[in-house]
Amino acid sequence: MVALLSKLAINSDRLYLSINELAEIGKLDNGGVCRLAFSEADIQARQLVSRWMQEAGMAVRSDAVGNIIGRYAGTKSQAALATGSHIDTVPIGGRYDGCLGVLAGIEVARVLHQSQTRLRHPFEVIVFSDEENSVIGCKAIAGNAPTDPERYRRKDGTDIQTCLQMVGGDWDKLHTAQRDRSEIAAFIELHVEQGGVLEAKNKQIGVVTGIVGQYRYMVRIVGRPNHAGTTPMNMRKDALVAASRLVLAINRLGMETIGDQVATVGHLTVSPNGTNVVPALVNLSIDLRDLSEENLQYLITEIKKEAVAIAANTGTEITFEQKLHVLPTLAKPELMATIADVCKQLDLSYDYLPSRAGHDAQEIGRFTDMAMIFVPSRDGISHSEEEYTSPEQCAQGAEVLLQTLLAIDKSY
Known part of the structure; x- marks a missing residue:
């Protein structure tokens, strides 16, 4: 005292x-x-x-x-x-x-x-x-x-x-x-x-x-544009579907991982962004924050594992670029x-x-x-x-x- x-x-x-x-x-x-x-x-x-x-x-x-x-x-x-x-x-x-x-x-x-x-x-x-x-x-x-x-x-x-x-x-x-x-x-x-x-x-x-600490990434998801009416569902490489699955995976990991972390996707762009076009490209952000650097490293590793599986399942290509790393x-x-x-x-x-x-x-x-x-x-x-x-x-x-x-x- x-x-x-x-x-x-x-x-x-x-x-x-x-x-x-x-x-x-x-x-x-x-x-x-x-x-x-x-x-x-x-x-x-x-x-x-x-x-x-x-x-x-x-x-x-x-x-x-x-x-x-x-x-x-x-x-x-x-x-x-x-x-x-x-x-x-x-x-x-x-x-x-x-x-x-x-x-x-x-x-x-x-x-x-x-x-x-x-x-x-x-x-x-x-x-x-x-x-x-x-x-x-x-x-x-x-x-x-x-x-x-x-x-x-x-x-x-x-x-x-x-x-x-x-x-x-x-x-x-x-x-x-x-x-x-x-x-x-x-x-x-x-x-x-x-x-x-x-x-x-x-x-x-x-x-x-x-x-x-903060980890910030930009993620690029590349699919293939095609006609929304004539392309069968099983023949699509839909970048937005892949992005949606990744967003949900990030949220799940943020919720379920033991710790006090937060995980956010706050920015997302879609191209060509047409009503009748299968999305070809999505850019999204990831913001991770926690007092534990070890936990942050674990989270981004798990997120990248999820991305590999999602890319294989959707026929897309997913790449990560780190924009910020604050201890x-x-x-x-x-x-x-x-x-x-x-x-x-x-x-x-x-x-x-x-x-x-x-x-x-x-x-x-x-x-x-x-x-x-x-x-x-x-x-x-x-x-x-x-x-x-x-x-x-x-x-x-x-x-x-x-x-x-x-x-x-x-x-x-």
């Missing part, structure tokens, strides 16, 4: 005012937010957040990939305790995804500054660049960013060097953004769940056990235990759950201790103008973050 809670506390009204003020930048008519990375709205938001950091007594700098790092000095010269997330959004996003983690971190700094409290460790709040697209900010800090600039070209064609110049970064100095355990002792990210588990279980806080990152058990103890002392209900979405913490956790705190998302909705987490829930998450940081400052 951690030590008794500090008398320091989050100012919930101030936190929620910050959330709403930031949401005005890039606000859409439907109530959502569009603040794409490196856009004018993103730049304005960066300026506002940087000013808030400075007002909270933090020294603020930007690294080579445009990560904003606010640092509140500690009493000892040692590795920092860090938190943070991102402030860029999807094209039609909400006001909580990423932003809550950043603004809760700034609120922690405000509480420390206002009370003239110094931790033993320096305290950092990091705003990671372009989490919603390239994830270049956290990857660069972890030293895992691919060095091919074409990997980061924006959808409108703008190259990464131009994007970084807009926010004071420099692609040619990418390597200088890398950090290690000697600089960051632990990283704790507060985030909205972006799912409905906490709400369904009526829990106030989620203690994240880890961030799932899972497990949360540090000691940090999870501290978060749970803080919840008990705050009389907040909690449960353990994995994060099935990617987060900046996933990359940071590859070189230092990592944990995440979830708060509920109403109806499990995120990446939408309907995204909502109540002021009370935001404050509860921020309070758990504050008290966890104060507790581990004594033990790290």
